[in-house]
Amino acid sequence: MKRFLYTLLLGMAINNASAQTQLKMTPELLWKLGRLGSENLTPDGKHLIYSVTRYNMTEAKSEAKLYSIPVTGGEVTTLTNEPGSKQVIKVEADGRIIYFADDNIWQMDAAGKQIIKLTAEPLKDADNIQISPDGKKIIYTIDVPVVKILGKDRYEDLPKSNAYVFTDLNYRHWDTWEDGKFSHVFVADYANGKVSNAKDIMANEPYDTPQKPSGGAEDLIFSTDSKSVIYVCKKKFGKEYAQSTNTDLYQYDIAAGTTKNLTEGMMGYDTNPAFTKTGDKLAWLSMKEDGYESDKNDIVIKDFKTGNKVNLTEQWDETVSSFRFSDDGSRIFFIAPKNGTEQLFQIDLRLRLAPGSPQAIKQLTKGQFDINGIVAQSGNTLFVQRADLNHATELYSLNLNDGGMKQISTINKEIYDHLPMSRVEERHIKTTDNKDMLAWVIYPPDFDPAKKYPTLLFCQGGPQSPLTQAYSFRWNFQLMAAQGYIIIAPNRRGMPGHGVEWNREISGDWGGQPIQDYLSAIDDIAKEPYVDKNRLGCIGASYGGYSVYMLAGVHNNRFKTFIAHDGLFDLKSWYGTTEELWFANKDMGGNYWDKDNKVAQNSYAKFNPSNLVDKWNTPIMVIQGGKDYRVPIEQGLGAFQAAQLKGIKSKLLYLPDENHWVLKPQNALVWQREFFNWLKETL
Structure with a gap:
């Protein structure tokens, strides 16, 4: 009923507004959009x-x-109305939905009725719950105490102590201080909601599964025969953990209680294990280099019948984001960045070509959109998630025979039907080293080429994250354009989707060619008669924030204003306070005290924004999260303090409870309002 009233009132508001004028995207309207997640195809x-x-x-x-919709689209059935989140565990053959909510396992029929609580005792604090293919076992994760770090744990007579005692690194990670608890995988007997004989298969190990901070249910799976569990883990501790990306796939034999490493000797990230339905093959994503988080991600497959292990994408000049086996196991569908988008590809395992041959790879989708998730397959139809810079993610069907796509869900139709869209153009720019660089240009919805517009250079983070057609709820180009700005977002050096070499070229060269790429982009768009050359701004977060700080010292008065969110300002202090040191060691070239390391010495001297503050002369807004341990608080405070002491117009937006992102809704609205207020003041 609440959902009906919400839809009715929003629809009335939209209709009343559209009678006079179309809607304009605002921060408040952006946060009214529904966000898709947790997709499952019913067995039929x-x-x-x-x-x-x-x-x-x-x-x-x-x-x-939770909602249900026919695969052909049409009427949506609301399955749940109760507050709180739900995690679908399994959809039974008869349509019954098994889901997890409020620490319990529940069951409802296909219409969302006949709700029954299955668990007699709650699975307190459990997550990533999965039921085995034969329905007799269950796995889940829980944080368990392993190491005594807290003062109250080390000294039982001091229960009110809030002290931490550390003797090794990795004392904090992402947004959390290490408290001695680690996420472990549990396996238990399961019978119609009854969970018994639970066993911690990682007992006493100071390691995490899933991987923190962003791992999830993809880090643990049952084997097809339900006899074993495969899980992803980096079995390293302290300094070793902080300087390594070497995760492995471990297979736990449930009956024997033994564990073996399936990827021994594979030194980079090994993640996302998946079996064929017959269980004869296991595939996963794999990187080769330890300590390089943005290495080329390949699909490796192991045939359990022959024992052969093959890298299927070794000779392909791109990196893989995610994948899924076809239902019959003859193909692998995968998503990869390609020319400023994320597209769907397939590997045909039936083709008898050389291992990893690119000839076995076929691109299935192409267009100005992102495929950002593979949901399921039904015959010759694949169900996927799709988004673009004007539309948040929706469900689509893809015809594998002819490539035709059809939108299934229409979560935000009632808003988008009354919202003018921005024109998005692909632009190609020559860089200072005479290479071709793609950039996205986003125009205001009412763009008039006879007028002049303030223009924003967007600097992407990562630094090796793709800049594609993804729809962001913070750095939202549709929202920026609706306020009257043109945005240019270049795929500068370091971004995947343009070949492995282009992706690698940023490591050890943060302040070099990538910064020149940004200057090339703004200089190129500034030649257009509709760009107001006296009203150019520069914005970005993370490495994008670092880029803002660097450009503030080298832009030669191109820009009128800057905004930097969680950017790296002083590389020496950052190296001494960031947590995942493998990142700094790879991208900076090493630590700052090794005088014989020329790459590192160059990074800390030539590419350090704090060394260029004497050249700062432009208004700058600094945004900093208080719980950001990747780019800790002294980075933002140092930049703001430098600007203030130089007498430069500046603003600090401090978010004490936010990490590297902005996750709390009201904080996000403050972020958006302050962002646009600053641009109005300074641009």
Whole structure:
């Protein structure tokens, strides 16, 4: 009923507004958009079950509801109305939905009725719950105490102590201080909701599964025969953990209680294990170099019948984001960045070509959009997630015979039908080393080429993250353009989707060619008669924030204003306070005290923004999260303090409870309002 009233009132508001004028994208409207998640195909292939998260800005809370829709589109059935989030565990052959909510396993029928709580005792604090293929076992993860770090754990007579005692590195990670607890995988007997004989298969190990901070259920799976569990883990501790990306796949034999490493000797990230339905093959994503988080991600497959292991994408000049086996195991569908987008590809395992041969790879989709998730397959139809710079993620069907796509879900139709869209153009720019660089240009919805517009250079983070057609709820180009700005977003050096060499070229050269690429982009767009050359701004976060700080010292008065979010300002202090040191060691070239390391010495001297503050002369807004341990607080404070002491117009937006992102709804609205207020003041 609440959902009906929300839709009715929003629809009335939209209709009343559209009678006079079309809607304009605003921060408030952006946060009214529903966000797709948790997709499942029913066993009969007729319906998709999915969740939509919406935010209540007054209460600063989110609510995720489950819905069902025919695979051909059409009428949506609301399955849940209760507050709180739900995690779908399994859809049974008869349509019953097994899901997890409020620490319990529940069951409902295909219409969302006849809800029954299955668990007699709650699975307190459990996550990543999966039921085995034969329905007799269950796995889940729980944080368990392993190492005594807290003062109250080390000294039982001091229960009110809040002290931490560390003797090794990795004392904090992402946004959390290490407290001695680690996420472990549990396996238990399961019978119609009854969970018994639970066993911690990582007992006493100071290691995490899933991988923190962003790992999830993809880090642990049952084997097809339900006899073993495969899980992803980096079995390293302290300094070793902080300087390595070497995760491995471990296979736990449930009956024998033994564990073996399936990827021994594979030194980079090994993640996302997946079996064929017959269980004869296991595939996963693999990187080769330890300590290089943005190395080329390949698909490796192991045939258990022959024992052969093959890198399927070794000779392909791109990196893989995610993959899924076809239902019959003859193909692998995968997503990869390609020319400023994320597209769907397939590897045909039936083709008898050389291992890893690019001739076995076929691109299935092409267009000005991102495929950002593979949901399921039904015959010759693949169900995927799709988004673009004007539209948040929706469900689509893809015809594998002819490549035709059809939108299934219409989560935000009632808003988008009344919202003018921005024109998005692909632009190609010559760099200072005479290479071709792609950039996205986003225009205001009412763009008039006879007028002049303020223009923003967007600097992407990562630094080796793709800049594609992804729809962001913070750095939202549709929102920026709706306020009257042109945005240019270049795929500068370091971004995947343009070949492995282009992706690698940023390591050890943060302040070199990538910064020149940014200057090439703004200089190129500034030649257009509709760009106001006296009103150019520069914005970015993370490495993008670093780029803003660097450009503030080398832009030669191109820009009128800057905004930097969680950017790296002083590389020496950053190296001494960031947590995942493998990142700094790879991208800086090493530590700052090794005088014989020329790459590192160059990074800390020539590419250090704090060394260029004497050249700063332009208004700058600094945004900093208080719980950002990747780019800790002294980075933002140092930049703001430098600007203030130089007498430069500057603003600090400090978010004490936010990490490297902005996750709390009201904080996000403050972020958007201050962002645009600053641009109005200074541009």
